Amino acid sequence: MAKERRIDWSSLWKKEDWWAFWLGMLLFILCLATAYGMDIMGWVVKASTWVDAGKAMGPTSKAYAYLGPLGSFIVTWLVLLILTTIGAAAMGWKRSRFVAAFTVIFILTWMCWVIGHNAYIAATDPQKAGVPWSLRMTGEAGYIFALILGLIIGNFFKGFANWLKEAAKPEWFIKTAIVLLGAVVGIKAPTIPPEVLYNYLFRGLCAIVEAYLIYWALVYWVARRYFGFSREWAAPLASGISICGVSAAIATGGAIRARPIVPIMVSSLVIVFAVVELLFLPFLAAGTLHAQPLVAGAWMGLAVKTDGAAVASGELVEALIIGHYPEYEPLKGWIVNAAVTTKIFIDIFIGVWAFILAVVWVYWIERRPGEKVEKLEIWYRFPKFVIGYFLTFFIVFLLTSAAINAYAASLGVTPLELTKEQFKASFAPFNAAVGEMDSFRKIFFALTFFSIGVISDFSTLRREGIGRLALVYFICLFGFIIWIGLLISWLFFHDVHQLFLR
Secondary structure (H helix, E strand, O other): OOOOOOOOOOHHHHOHHHHHHHHHHHHHHHHHHHHHOOOOOOOOEEEOOEOOHHHOEEEOOHHHHHHHHHHHHHHHHHHHHHHHHHHHHHOOOOHHHHHHHHHHHHHHHHHHHHHOOEHHHHOOOHHHHOOOOOOOOOOOHHHHHHHHHHHHHHHHOHHHHHHHOOOOOHHHHHHHHHHHHHHHHHHHHHHOOHHHHHHHHHHHHHHHHHHHHHHHHHHHHHHHHOOOOOHHHHHHHHHHHHHHHHHHHHHHHHHHOOOOHHHHHHHHHHHHHHHHHHHHHHHHHHHHOOOOHHHHHHHHHHHOOOHHHHHHHHHHHHHHHHHHOHHHHHHOOHHHHHHHHHHHHHHHHHHHHHHHHHHHHHHHHOOOOOOOOOOHHHHHHOOHHHHHHHHHHHHHHHHHHHHHHHHHHHOOOOHHHOOHHHHHHHOHHHHHHHHHHHHHHHHHHHHHHHHHHHHOOHHHHHHHOHHHHHHHHHHHHHHHHHHHHHHHHHHHHOOOOHHHHO
């Protein structure tokens, strides 16, 4: 009789998955204190779109302005170095080498992140940024620069790359970022004014469920049937293209126990293709869907695969449509909101889909005939950082909703009767707290892309099929995903803008 498997409690402090949870939740709790008058983490460094290099970065909170750009950078590096070194030691990594390698990785990554925020590269509104033109890539261009620099080091300076690998841990970094992402999504959920909340959110939810059940199955089938990819490759690729890019690919890889290189390669493609979409899709939407502005906004949320690029696309569409058609001025904020709303549901769907795939892989894909699969195996497969994602989402959502209700009660009105300005003021302290969390999230995302490059060998990428992977991505994205997204956006959002023009 087979011995029953028991929970390995040591995984709580020895496994990368759990350390992403602990680190993400610690940063979340410390940043949340800001909403209650204790700005503990406002020193975290933040990059801004810049022309003057002296204004390229600084502390997230004005309360720490005295630190200046360099001071906030040093404090951020030092605190993250201490926290990650504690985790590295608990997981049995070489502490002294980790400290040195992490320091170098942090400095090089931050250089790339700041360069990516240069106005000529990042500004989505060049005139407002004070430059005559821009590539309009948003600050997420910094991720690409970090990836490129990492790839150069990983392939042409292999001795240096091997030295850095002790701290080049893309999965740990991205999982920590996903925990914090829950809070960033959670703060947005209550901000949709209640008078149209149910109609608007119901449409967004239906659009997401319908779109991604179609997307995922089609991409998985194409990758398996026509390109011969294994399930290990096809599943993260389908999630990366169809759900939410980097985060979904990492969560899926964890759920099905894929090798680290699989979600890493998919993540690299996601950011590159998102930038390509950002450069042309908003202009196509504004030019062809100006009579259905909310359809155009929702399309950006359904089609563009990273949060930053999707929101930037929505902002571009809104600016282009309202700029050419002043009669749509009452829709200001709502076109981009359509993109944000669909993107929120996409982000929420990550955890749900990771659980579904963990169950499917345990009970159907990897189960052998006659083998009894313990339910505990699902727990081991389920990515623990997703728990953190849902926790931060629901905590911020509930606290923000409570703040809105309390503010309305203090004025003797219902939340429905709050003006737009009052509504924003009701949860302003939480915006500041989540802003600090988002600064940490972006740092961990940037560290992820640099680390991806460092550990990626071109010869390995060729051997694993990076060319075929990119071809599948290209065919699926431009062959049917973008257009199915357009159709579903039309089905659920056409003529909805009339509600705002009455």
